[in-house]
Amino acid sequence: xxxxxxxxxxxxxxxxxxxxxxxxxxxxxxxxxxxxxxxxxxxxxxxxxxxxxxxxxxxxxxxxxxxxxxxxxxxxxxxxxxxxxxxxxxxxxxxxxxxxxxxxxxxxxxxxxxxxxxxxxxxxxxxxxxxxxxxxxxxxxxxxxxxxxxxxxxxxxxxxxxxxxxxxxxxxxxxxxxxxxxxxxxxxxxxxxxxxxxxxxxxxxxxxxxxxxxxxxxxxxxxxxxxxxxxxxxxxxxxxxxxxxxxxxxxxxxxxxxxxxxxxxxxxxxxxxxxxxxxxxxxxxxxxxxxxxxxxxxxxxxxxxxxxxxxxxxxxxxxxxxxxxxxxxxxxxxx
Ligand SMILES: C[S@@+](CC[C@H](N)C(=O)[O-])C[C@H]1O[C@@H](n2cnc3c(N)ncnc32)[C@H](O)[C@@H]1O
Numbered sequence: 001x002x003x004x005x006x007x008x009x010x011x012x013x014x015x016x017x018x019x020x021x022x023x024x025x026x027x028x029x030x031x032x033x034x035x036x037x038x039x040x041x042x043x044x045x046x047x048x049x050x051x052x053x054x055x056x057x058x059x060x061x062x063x064x065x066x067x068x069x070x071x072x073x074x075x076x077x078x079x080x081x082x083x084x085x086x087x088x089x090x091x092x093x094x095x096x097x098x099x100x101x102x103x104x105x106x107x108x109x110x111x112x113x114x115x116x117x118x119x120x121x122x123x124x125x126x127x128x129x130x131x132x133x134x135x136x137x138x139x140x141x142x143x144x145x146x147x148x149x150x151x152x153x154x155x156x157x158x159x160x161x162x163x164x165x166x167x168x169x170x171x172x173x174x175x176x177x178x179x180x181x182x183x184x185x186x187x188x189x190x191x192x193x194x195x196x197x198x199x200x201x202x203x204x205x206x207x208x209x210x211x212x213x214x215x216x217x218x219x220x221x222x223x224x225x226x227x228x229x230x231x232x233x234x235x236x237x238x239x240x241x242x243x244x245x246x247x248x249x250x251x252x253x254x255x256x257x258x259x260x261x262x263x264x265x266x267x268x269x270x271x272x273x274x275x276x277x278x279x280x281x282x283x284x285x286x287x288x289x290x291x292x293x294x295x296x297x298x299x300x301x302x303x304x305x306x307x308x309x310x311x312x313x314x315x316x317x318x319x320x321x322x323x324x325x326x327x328x329x330x331x332x333x334x335x
Contacts, residue, residue, distance in 0.1 A: 048233030
């Protein structure tokens with residue numbers, strides 16, 4: 001059995017087909033949901049729900065194989081190696097049938113079933129580097145990692161002192177088995193992440209280390225976990241759930257990486273950003289210019305945003321080589 005991640009590779013579809021209903025290719029199985037022009041799918045949407053970490057969550061980390069990402073001056077970010085799901089699929093809870101189906105279909109995503117959150121996508125690394133370069137600060141802020149997958153963006157903000165960090169992913173399997181585990185992995189005492197002389201490992205470099213040592217104490221769990229909330233479900237129902245909380249939050253910063261690949265989701269995504277962003281807040285979007293085989297990408301998303309007339313879009317970074325990738329920031333237009 002092998003998982004296939006990278007739906008931009010070997011795509012056999014026409015890049016000019018930007019309608020979001022591209023044919024299948026042998027690397028990805030995409031089953032697009034039918035959507036009318038308001039973006040309301042004709043099929044049932046996945047109901048949003050909040051997930052609470054188990055009272056004794058350390059069993060999630062039994063036999064964890066983890067990696068550590070060091071980017072410049074950012075704190076080290078620990079995350080489960082994606083092969084853990086491939087190796088342990090038979091022993092894991094799989095109520096959504098996500099683990100078994102992705103393995104069987106060798107799919108990065110199955111639209112409306114599994115939206116790709118079980119691995120770290122490359123634009124997440126781009127956004128982390130931009131955040132480091134821009135000197136973004138998180139202290140005291142309310143942050144949403146929208147379409148979080150592994151949750152590295154939210155985890156960075158948590159380690160950076162955010163007051164509240166909400167993690168949202170389409171799939172409950174991703175939230176329960178990956179995002180929560182990764183937050184726990186990052187509850188290690190930061191001192192254990194330092195070299196003997198007190199310097200951060202990998203300072204000034206961007207580099208991944210395999211097999212980080214898992215510290216059994218997770219000393220900062222009580223300090224960090226209570227500042228987190230975890231949600232699964234479709235953006236439309238997440239918006240309703242988030243707005244109906246006892247103390248509804250507006251986020252100072254929303255970060256979203258590799259989430260604009262399907263044009264059918266743009267109305268729900270845009271509404272979520274529009275309704276949940278604080279008036280002074282900003283949204284980081286990290287994305288490929290075009291998602292071959294799926295149809296969306298930055299240019300179509302920018303056109304959609306311009307048509308709605310709510311946000312300005314500023315370009316912060318673009319890749320110089322290979323498949324074009326971008327980081328942009330959205331802010332409310334001044335009225
Ligand atoms: C390709 S994954 C990217 C995961 C992660 N942000 C990263 O960069 O590694 C896309 C993510 O977008 C989210 N997503 C896509 N469509 C969605 C929808 N209609 N409703 C809710 N979440 C959605 C899923 O949670 C999924 O994890």
